[in-house]
Amino acid sequence: MVVSALALSLAMAACSGAPAGTGGADTGAAKQIQGDANTVNNGPVKSGGNLTYVLEKNVASWNPLTPIGSTVESMEAVAGVMPSVYVPQPDMQTVKLNTNLVLSAKQTSTSPQTIVYKINPKAVWSDKTPISADDFSYLWKTQNAKDCPKCQVASTTGYDQIASVSGSDGGKTATVVFKKPFAAWQTLFSFLLPSHIAATYGDIKTAAGLATSFNHGFADKPPTWSGGPFTIKQFQPSQAVIEAKNASWYGSGPNLDQVTFRIITDTTQEVPALQNHEVQAIAPAPQVDLLNQLKQLQGVNYQVGTTYFWEHFEFNLNNPFLGQNPAGDALRQSMFTAVDTQGIIDRTVGQISPGIKPLNNHFFMPQQQGYQDNVGSLGFGKADVAKAKQILQTAGYTGIGTKLVAPDGKPVPALRFVYTAGNQLRQTEGTLFASYVKPLGITVNVEPTDNLGASQVHQDSHYDYDIIVFAWVGSAFPAAINAPVYLSCPKGVTYCSNNIANYRNANVDKLLKDSVTNLDPTAVAADLNKADKQISSDAVSLPLYQRPGLLAYDSKYGGIRNNANYIGPTYNIADWGLLESGS
Amino acid sequence: MFAYAVRRLIISIPVLLTSTFLVFLMVSLSGDPLADLRARQPPPPESVLRAQAHELRLDQPMLERYWHWISGIPRGDFGPSVQNINIGHELWIRFGVTMRLVLLAVLLAAIIAGVVGVVSAAKQYSPTDYALTGLGFLFLAMPVFWFAILLKQLAVNINLQTGHTIFYTIGDRSIETTGGLAAQIGDIAGHLILPTIVLAITSFASWSRFNRASMLEVLSSDYVLLARAKGLPRRQVLVRHALRTALAPMVTVMSMDFAAFFSGAIVTETVFQWHGMGDLLLTSIQLRDVYPVLAWLLIAGSAVILMNLIADLLYALLDPRIRYA
Numbered sequence: 001m002v003v004s005a006l007a008l009s010l011a012m013a014a015c016s017g018a019p020a021g022t023g024g025a026d027t028g029a030a031k032q033i034q035g036d037a038n039t040v041n042n043g044p045v046k047s048g049g050n051l052t053y054v055l056e057k058n059v060a061s062w063n064p065l066t067p068i069g070s071t072v073e074s075m076e077a078v079a080g081v082m083p084s085v086y087v088p089q090p091d092m093q094t095v096k097l098n099t100n101l102v103l104s105a106k107q108t109s110t111s112p113q114t115i116v117y118k119i120n121p122k123a124v125w126s127d128k129t130p131i132s133a134d135d136f137s138y139l140w141k142t143q144n145a146k147d148c149p150k151c152q153v154a155s156t157t158g159y160d161q162i163a164s165v166s167g168s169d170g171g172k173t174a175t176v177v178f179k180k181p182f183a184a185w186q187t188l189f190s191f192l193l194p195s196h197i198a199a200t201y202g203d204i205k206t207a208a209g210l211a212t213s214f215n216h217g218f219a220d221k222p223p224t225w226s227g228g229p230f231t232i233k234q235f236q237p238s239q240a241v242i243e244a245k246n247a248s249w250y251g252s253g254p255n256l257d258q259v260t261f262r263i264i265t266d267t268t269q270e271v272p273a274l275q276n277h278e279v280q281a282i283a284p285a286p287q288v289d290l291l292n293q294l295k296q297l298q299g300v301n302y303q304v305g306t307t308y309f310w311e312h313f314e315f316n317l318n319n320p321f322l323g324q325n326p327a328g329d330a331l332r333q334s335m336f337t338a339v340d341t342q343g344i345i346d347r348t349v350g351q352i353s354p355g356i357k358p359l360n361n362h363f364f365m366p367q368q369q370g371y372q373d374n375v376g377s378l379g380f381g382k383a384d385v386a387k388a389k390q391i392l393q394t395a396g397y398t399g400i401g402t403k404l405v406a407p408d409g410k411p412v413p414a415l416r417f418v419y420t421a422g423n424q425l426r427q428t429e430g431t432l433f434a435s436y437v438k439p440l441g442i443t444v445n446v447e448p449t450d451n452l453g454a455s456q457v458h459q460d461s462h463y464d465y466d467i468i469v470f471a472w473v474g475s476a477f478p479a480a481i482n483a484p485v486y487l488s489c490p491k492g493v494t495y496c497s498n499n500i501a502n503y504r505n506a507n508v509d510k511l512l513k514d515s516v517t518n519l520d521p522t523a524v525a526a527d528l529n530k531a532d533k534q535i536s537s538d539a540v541s542l543p544l545y546q547r548p549g550l551l552a553y554d555s556k557y558g559g560i561r562n563n564a565n566y567i568g569p570t571y572n573i574a575d576w577g578l579l580e581s582g583s
Numbered sequence: 584m585f586a587y588a589v590r591r592l593i594i595s596i597p598v599l600l601t602s603t604f605l606v607f608l609m610v611s612l613s614g615d616p617l618a619d620l621r622a623r624q625p626p627p628p629e630s631v632l633r634a635q636a637h638e639l640r641l642d643q644p645m646l647e648r649y650w651h652w653i654s655g656i657p658r659g660d661f662g663p664s665v666q667n668i669n670i671g672h673e674l675w676i677r678f679g680v681t682m683r684l685v686l687l688a689v690l691l692a693a694i695i696a697g698v699v700g701v702v703s704a705a706k707q708y709s710p711t712d713y714a715l716t717g718l719g720f721l722f723l724a725m726p727v728f729w730f731a732i733l734l735k736q737l738a739v740n741i742n743l744q745t746g747h748t749i750f751y752t753i754g755d756r757s758i759e760t761t762g763g764l765a766a767q768i769g770d771i772a773g774h775l776i777l778p779t780i781v782l783a784i785t786s787f788a789s790w791s792r793f794n795r796a797s798m799l800e801v802l803s804s805d806y807v808l809l810a811r812a813k814g815l816p817r818r819q820v821l822v823r824h825a826l827r828t829a830l831a832p833m834v835t836v837m838s839m840d841f842a843a844f845f846s847g848a849i850v851t852e853t854v855f856q857w858h859g860m861g862d863l864l865l866t867s868i869q870l871r872d873v874y875p876v877l878a879w880l881l882i883a884g885s886a887v888i889l890m891n892l893i894a895d896l897l898y899a900l901l902d903p904r905i906r907y908a
Contacts, residue, residue, distance in 0.1 A: 052758075058866075060667045067620050067627040067635065068667050145628060152631045154623070220667070237673070238858035240758040260758055265862065266853050268732075273753045273856075276739045451871070453618035473624050484625055498624050 030300040037090040043558040045255050045577025052260040052279040054270055058238045063219035064191045070154035077241045077261050079570035080230035081223055084190035088476050088565035092367040095186045095476055100251030110519055113178040115185055121172055122250040125194045126226040133167025133174035138195035140165045141210055148210035158182045181517045183524055184477035193218055197225055229254040229574040238263055255577030283569055286352045286550040294552050302552040304353050305562030308474040309547040316466050317502045318494050327407050330395030332539040338388040339436045341381030345545050348425045352548055359543040362535055363478040363528040370525030374532045385439050404441035414443040418455050418465035421448035426469045456500045479515035479524055486535055487512055503540045588892055595888040606880050607649050616665045616871040639663050662874030670878050678882055680755050681859035685844050688782035695787045700794025722788035731781040731854040738777055750777055753856040778855040793836055797829040831902045838894030845883050
């Protein structure tokens with residue numbers, strides 16, 4: 001009977017443990033590849049071949065500069081099509097000039113800040129139209145919130161500080177003058193869009209034409225043009241994006257004939273697809289089970305790297321018991337002191353990547369210049385319950401160790417610790433947090449939320465959390481992206497921009513504002529560390545750890561490597577190729 | 584019979600509309616679809632968020648939004664989507680994907696259940712009956728997702744051992760297929776086998792039990808005893824006299840289970856990454872994207888109503904007493 005045979009085979013599959021063909025733990029297991037972040041897996045590759053890389057979401061918009069398009073998936077899909085002036089490197093601190101696109105990008109003046117971009121004379125769009133200063137100008141006008149108020153941009157950061165973008169040398173030199181200094185100017189002019197194509201959607205000298213081209217022209221349909229090594233050959237919605245070599249590509253490579261982005265929306269299905277050779281590269285969020293499953297595969301290499309995501313506990317200062325007042329400060333500081341950050345790491349991500357240490361900084365990653373421990377040095381995250389109790393006692397709390405009562409006589413209510421539903425790591429972190437503060441007499445209820453965004457941006461007094469665990473994203477330019485998290489909100493509102501905790505400190509405001517406009521990197525690092533020390537001692541958010549990243553791929557491929565930046569491993573898609581050695 | 588079918592259809596319309604309204608309320612009240620955008624780092628400018636809210640009609644009163652949606656359907660306008668998709672076009676494609684899976688699974692489950700039910704009933708309390716009963720309960724007890732993962736691993740092992748990709752674990756077809764018609768058919772079959780088995784297996788289990796019970800009841804009836812007494816061959820008695828009668832209640836059960844097939848397909852589609860109706864529903868719920876959820880309900884509800892109607896008609900076909908009633 002067919003049914004009986006099926007049942008028997010399934011039983012055998014279930015009992016066999018490691019999948020057949022893995023060849024045992026020693027001989028056939030996947031190999032972890034380690035090395036310099038910027039050069040790992042750089043064996044010589046040959047020309048030709050195809051690779052299928054997994055995207056975890058559908059490409060909802062083809063314009064990565066719009067809110068819907070600014071997802072990792074959309075950016076990865078267009079990384080080989082839309083060129084950027086600078087490309088952040090895997091080491092998390094280098095931004096490399098894309099010399100295929102521009103020969104140089106020099107700051108010629110600091111007052112006013114002026115950047116001169118010399119565009120490569122060979123740089124052309126796939127229809128042979130030269131890439132020019134007009135394309136730079138188009139990007140500025142659509143994202144400065146002034147020339148095109150209806151352009152739906154993901155962010156105006158930096159572009160709103162530019163006074164002018166002008167062209168010379170027949171359009172091959174773009175001169176950008178800032179009205180206000182912008183330290184992270186190397187983040188600008190990423191994902192260049194062709195202005196001559198924009199003009200086919202509307203009159204780009206008008207705000208309406210800019211909006212139509214930006215919001216719909218470039219967003220609704222996959223680009224038929226390219227300014228990068230690949231061009232989009234076919235898009236099958238919710239299935240795949242197929243990219244082939246751009247015949248008009250003006251740089252070196254690409255090595256592969258075709259790259260297919262296959263959409264797999266369930267992370268757990270990626271490993272069997274890799275094992276079955278239906279895909280050749282995956283970059284899922286690492287989990288213990290997934291990594292163990294991966295390690296058993298034959299002919300697969302993997303890299304466990306770092307990411308810009310850093311997990312933290314954020315405390316809601318809108319709660320009167322946790323607010324910025326002497327009693328609230330003491331309560332938060334005592335909890336910070338009682339928490340065992342390393343203990344949390346050991347029971348969660350430490351099982352994926354041993355050796356992860358507490359982050360202890362709100363701006364810098366350990367790999368970045370300027371990093372220093374500003375949290376652990378205050379005694380936070382060291383599981384010092386005795387010291388935590390002492391802090392409470394000094395502040396006038398009673399009922400310590402039993403049922404905590406605030407100095408004003410009001411009992412401290414149970415606190416809501418909110419985590420993302422279905423995220424096992426964060427649930428464990430919540431449970432551990434509750435156990436760490438229990439000896440202080442504090443009750444913590446650990447609750448899931450199925451809408452993390454909504455829980456973060458509570459907009460009225462009925463906020464959703466007292467303590468919430470989630471990740472902020474770092475950057476090679478930490479000031480630009482992280483300063484808004486700690487800048488004070490206007491009076492009368494419970495959150496603004498990314499300051500969801502409603503943290504206020506005038507000294508921190510001053511330092512952060514300076515860090516965004518100061519053009520001296522050393523001074524910026526000093527500003528950020530001073531601000532960080534203040535934020536840390538104010539005990540508003542407790543950094544936990546830098547989240548590890550995972551990339552697994554067929555061992556026949558070289559050039560592909562883990563990268564924490566917004567375009568992930570596709571940052572060097574032209575370098576991907578089949579290894580000359582075969583594996 | 585025709586009047587009956589029309590009456591059934593007309594009654595279904597208010598039921599369908601009420602259910603869409605309730606689902607609209609539930610999904611709309613479940614949260615702000617723009618919350619994730621607001622929490623982005625850095626968040627988009629407020630003007631962009633306002634424009635997005637306007638585009639998604641979030642700035643309109645709830646009833647007005649529902650009216651816009653319902654009044655747009657005759658024009659083929661299923662409303663805006665957070666996912667930036669044309670819902671009508673998306674539904675058309677995804678419905679085809681899901682129906683390919685569901686119809687084949689129903690057919691497979693019905694055939695196997697029919698055969699197993701007859702064999703079990705004909706050989707009641709024999710070792711074969713016990714074995715088939717045991718298998719039925721085993722498949723009935725197995726969680727769909729667990730069975731799917733296990734089957735997938737088995738298929739991958741077979742592929743690795745044979746050195747050929749016979750079975751595929753993701754998608755309803757390869758992204759690019761080369762070769763002639765035979766290769767194309769092989770590719771589609773390679774993608775279809777595993778999810779069809781998964782979807783069919785639990786229904787087969789319950790239907791075979793139902794068919795066995797139904798067959799046993801019919802086999803002990805007077806007219807079957809008479810047929811046997813007249814000396815008709817055993818096969819003829821079983822197939823022509825008993826099975827036909829036993830199938831009538833089976834058809835009712837199968838049509839009622841059609842909704843379950845749709846929900847079963849959600850899990851199967853997820854495991855095998857078929858981007859059909861189930862995938863659309865899950866993604867839309869996760870994103871609080873109300874209009875695709877409503878459109879899903881409209882299509883799934885209509886399909887269930889249609890299947891019930893077909894069941895009624897088949898019932899009449901199988902049992903002449905109903906036809907002439």
